[in-house]
Amino acid sequence: MSKNSDAVGVIGVGWVGLVTAVCFAELGHQVVARDILPEKIEALSRGETTIHEPGLEEMLRRNAERITFTTEMAELLERARLLFVCVDTPPTYSGDADLSRVRTVVDNLPAGGGHVLVMKSTVPAGTGNSIRRDLPDLAYVSCPEFLKEGSAVEDFMHPDRVVVGTDPGDEAAAAAVAALYEPLGGTIHRTDVASAEMIKLASNAFLATKISFINEIANVCEEVGADVAEVAEGMGLDQRIGSSFLRAGIGYGGSCFPKDVSALKMLAGNTGYHFQLLTAVIEVNELQKRRVVGKLEKHLGSLIGKRVALLGLAFKPDTDDMREASSLVLAARLQGEGAEVVAFDPVATGRASELLDSVEMAGSALEALDGADAAVLVTEWPEFAELDWADVAGRMAQALIIDGRNFLDAATLRAAGFDYEGIGKPQVAPAPAASE
Numbered sequence: 001m002s003k004n005s006d007a008v009g010v011i012g013v014g015w016v017g018l019v020t021a022v023c024f025a026e027l028g029h030q031v032v033a034r035d036i037l038p039e040k041i042e043a044l045s046r047g048e049t050t051i052h053e054p055g056l057e058e059m060l061r062r063n064a065e066r067i068t069f070t071t072e073m074a075e076l077l078e079r080a081r082l083l084f085v086c087v088d089t090p091p092t093y094s095g096d097a098d099l100s101r102v103r104t105v106v107d108n109l110p111a112g113g114g115h116v117l118v119m120k121s122t123v124p125a126g127t128g129n130s131i132r133r134d135l136p137d138l139a140y141v142s143c144p145e146f147l148k149e150g151s152a153v154e155d156f157m158h159p160d161r162v163v164v165g166t167d168p169g170d171e172a173a174a175a176a177v178a179a180l181y182e183p184l185g186g187t188i189h190r191t192d193v194a195s196a197e198m199i200k201l202a203s204n205a206f207l208a209t210k211i212s213f214i215n216e217i218a219n220v221c222e223e224v225g226a227d228v229a230e231v232a233e234g235m236g237l238d239q240r241i242g243s244s245f246l247r248a249g250i251g252y253g254g255s256c257f258p259k260d261v262s263a264l265k266m267l268a269g270n271t272g273y274h275f276q277l278l279t280a281v282i283e284v285n286e287l288q289k290r291r292v293v294g295k296l297e298k299h300l301g302s303l304i305g306k307r308v309a310l311l312g313l314a315f316k317p318d319t320d321d322m323r324e325a326s327s328l329v330l331a332a333r334l335q336g337e338g339a340e341v342v343a344f345d346p347v348a349t350g351r352a353s354e355l356l357d358s359v360e361m362a363g364s365a366l367e368a369l370d371g372a373d374a375a376v377l378v379t380e381w382p383e384f385a386e387l388d389w390a391d392v393a394g395r396m397a398q399a400l401i402i403d404g405r406n407f408l409d410a411a412t413l414r415a416a417g418f419d420y421e422g423i424g425k426p427q428v429a430p431a432p433a434a435s436e
């Protein structure tokens with residue numbers, strides 16, 4: 001190892017890796033960030049971010065001279081002792097986490113190099129111990145990432161907690177990792193490697209459970225004339241419950257919740273334990289993405305030939321990430337029922353068109369809504385609340401909107417002439433379905 005090995009190393013420059021690299025540079029560190037994709041490295045070296053994250057591009061440009069982007073592993077190993085592994089761990093067909101990219105990284109590390117492997121990728125509990133067994137010379141720290149897409153920079157710079165897991169013998173490595181995060185001020189939770197790995201999976205599974213729970217409450221609210229927003233607010237005032245993650249909608253998506261819930265369920269299953277609760281959480285989420293179809297049919301009758309405009313495609317606002325987005329399931333279901341689907345998203349249209357090639361991508365919300373028989377708000381981008389809805393009502397073939405995120409103001413929409421339906425909201429009798 002070179003004497004000058006005090007740079008922070010980052011392996012895998014996706015959402016987590018890029019934010020980690022840029023934020024550590026912002027904190028004053030030299031950073032060497034390595035990815036296997038040359039086009040990504042070239043774009044980043046020019047100061048162009050490859051993902052949409054508020055504040056990230058400015059921070060990258062501000063710190064450009066502190067970050068080296070490279071495809072060369074040798075350069076990273078030469079300059080950095082702490083190696084933050086941020087490669088993707090997508091789901092396999094079996095629902096387990098695919099650790100092949102993590103394995104590739106580990107298998108290419110030099111023996112006895114004095115490096116510290118800091119695992120930020122989300123991996124099943126037990127992974128760290130197995131890597132440590134294979135590479136006994138390596139120091140290993142589990143430091144799972146909790147950032148949220150859409151507020152990733154903010155989350156990195158102001159963490160609630162930083163989990164640092166290590167096993168006996170690696171205390172100095174854990175202290176070095178903890179020291180990097182200390183200036184950020186969050187609680188540093190020191191624990192063992194397997195528990196750190198479980199904290200990540202259990203946290204995401206718990207949040208997903210909260211979402212599926214409130215979605216089921218919403219579905220019951222629709223039957224009994226209650227308003228889920230009122231219910232959630234009243235529940236959230238109880239400090240034991242808390243108000244976060246109690247927004248009903250058309251299901252969670254993204255690169256983390258679906259795969260981490262599934263990975264934890266499978267991890268348990270592989271040990272012979274049937275995690276019943278997570279099985280239900282997953283099923284509720286899948287059904288929730290489809291409920292909009294029934295709502296549209298209630299108003300429109302058959303969807304054959306009906307033009308449905310999707311407002312938003314990304315799995316949440318402020319990101320262009322389309323992984324496991326509810327819009328993918330919804331668009332497929334609507335097309336399956338014979339609807340013509342047109343969509344607009346302020347930033348995700350490019351990524352989305354690779355996945356939704358039979359969906360017409362509009363250049364603006366108004367273009368998508370023009371002549372549509374119904375609109376579905378899929379992603380709560382703030383600009384959708386700013387639309388002149390009275391004008392929109394005049395442009396649409398039928399002024400019908402299903403608000404999949406309970407984001408728009410129902411009274412404003414109804415005053416503008418819309419049939420408005422949210423999720424878990426008191427029902428207003430629909431206008432009779434138009435005869436064919």
Ligand SMILES: NC(=O)c1ccc[n+]([C@@H]2O[C@H](COP(=O)([O-])OP(=O)(O)OC[C@H]3O[C@@H](n4cnc5c(N)ncnc54)[C@H](O)[C@@H]3O)[C@@H](O)[C@H]2O)c1
Nearest residue numbers: 012013014015016035036086087088089101121122145149
């Ligand atoms: N995205 C999130 O919000 C988030 C939040 C917390 C944790 N995580 C976890 O962090 C990990 C990374 O997620 P992500 O969303 O950043 O993934 P991503 O797909 O956006 O990025 C992964 C990057 O790793 C690169 N890569 C793959 N193999 C490589 C190798 N051998 N060497 C160097 N680079 C390699 C890929 O080219 C890609 O650029 C996952 O385990 C994920 O579960 C993600």
